[in-house]
Amino acid sequence: MLLAGCGTSGPGSATGLRNVVGTDLIGARGATPEDQRKIDRTVVGICAAAVWTKGECARHGEGRE
Numbered sequence: 730m731l732l733a734g735c736g737t738s739g740p741g742s743a744t745g746l747r748n749v750v751g752t753d754l755i756g757a758r759g760a761t762p763e764d765q766r767k768i769d770r771t772v773v774g775i776c777a778a779a780v781w782t783k784g785e786c787a788r789h790g791e792g793r794e
Contacts, residue, residue, distance in 0.1 A: 749778040 753767040776786035
């Protein structure tokens with residue numbers, strides 16, 4: 730079995746991860762429209778950095794108007 734291309738690693742740096750994810754989720758509980766905007770802004774950064782697949786990103790908005 731060849732596993733040379735498989736593995737996991739942490740982020741290159743905390744600063745790099747912070748630049749992708751942002752800090753909007755701090756304190757967000759999803760209970761208010763403002764909390765939802767914070768969640769949405771975080772998802773946009775994760776999707777833009779291609780951390781999630783296009784399908785995963787598309788599912789974020791499912792069922793919402």
